[in-house]
Amino acid sequence: xxxxxxxxxxxxxxxxxxxxxxxxxxxxxxxxxxxxxxxxxxxxxxxxxxxxxxxxxxxxxxxxxxxxxxxxxxxxxxxxxxxxxxxxxxxxxxxxxxxxxxxxxxxxxxxxxxxxxxxxxxxxxxxxxxxxxxxxxxxxxxxxxxxxxxxxxxxxxxxxxxxxxxxxxxxxxxxxxxxxxxxxxxxxxxxxxxxxxxxxxxxxxxxxx
Numbered sequence: 001x002x003x004x005x006x007x008x009x010x011x012x013x014x015x016x017x018x019x020x021x022x023x024x025x026x027x028x029x030x031x032x033x034x035x036x037x038x039x040x041x042x043x044x045x046x047x048x049x050x051x052x053x054x055x056x057x058x059x060x061x062x063x064x065x066x067x068x069x070x071x072x073x074x075x076x077x078x079x080x081x082x083x084x085x086x087x088x089x090x091x092x093x094x095x096x097x098x099x100x101x102x103x104x105x106x107x108x109x110x111x112x113x114x115x116x117x118x119x120x121x122x123x124x125x126x127x128x129x130x131x132x133x134x135x136x137x138x139x140x141x142x143x144x145x146x147x148x149x150x151x152x153x154x155x156x157x158x159x160x161x162x163x164x165x166x167x168x169x170x171x172x173x174x175x176x177x178x179x180x181x182x183x184x185x186x187x188x189x190x191x192x193x194x195x196x197x198x199x200x201x202x203x204x205x206x207x208x209x
Contacts, residue, residue: 002029002061003027003058003121004051004059005017005029006031006033006049006056007033007045008032008033008034008036010035010036010194010202010204011035011055012114013053015202016056016103017058017068017075017200018067018166019168019200020072020075020085022199023085023164023198024075024080025198026075035055036042036119049064054067056068056071058074059080063179069100069103072100073097073161074106085159089122092155092160095156096156096162099155099166099180102135102139103169106134106135107169107170109128110128110136110176110178111176113129113173113178114172114173114176115176117177118175123184128176129177132173132178133178133182136173136183137183138169139166139184140186142154143185143186143188145190146183147185147188152189154166156181159196168205170186171190172204172205174204191208194208198209
C-alpha cells in the first residue's frame, strides 16, 4: 500500500484528509506543496497531478484523486471495512453524503473568508462572511435538533466522514473573522470531535485539554 498526500499544513481541506488518515491509522507519505506564497499548486508539475490546480490531491496505488470530499469517500470506502466512517445502510448513507457535499459547498465560504484575512486574497469579504454565517446557522440548527434527540454527531450514533468534512472550516473560522458565539450546538459538537481518540491537531485547532 502506497498513499501519498499532496498537502499544505495550513489548509483546512488538506486537514480533512489528514484527520481521516489518522483516524484510520493509515501510513502515508506527505508531499508539502508551497501553496502560499509559492503558489506551487499552480505550477506545471503540479497541474500534471491535478489540472484544477487545487489541494489536496492523493495518490493511492496508482490512483490519482482530487477534491477533499472525494478523497474522504475513497479512503473510507477502501480502508474502513467496518463501514463506521462511511455507513452503507440506506438510512445513513445518503444523509452522510448530503453533509459531505455541504462541507464542500456552502461551508467553503468560511474558507474564502479565511483566505482573505490570513493570506490577503481579494474577494468580497462581507459576502463571504454572510454566506458562512448562513451555513453555520443551518448546521447549528441541525446539531441543536440532534442534541434534543440525545445525539452528538451529524448523522447516526458515531462520527462519520460528514463530521470530518464539516469540522475544519468551522473550527478555523475565527481566522476569517467568523466567531462561534451564536452557535452553541456547534461549539458542543466541536468539543466532542476534539475529544475523539486519535484526533489530530493542526495550527489553530489544538488538542482538547
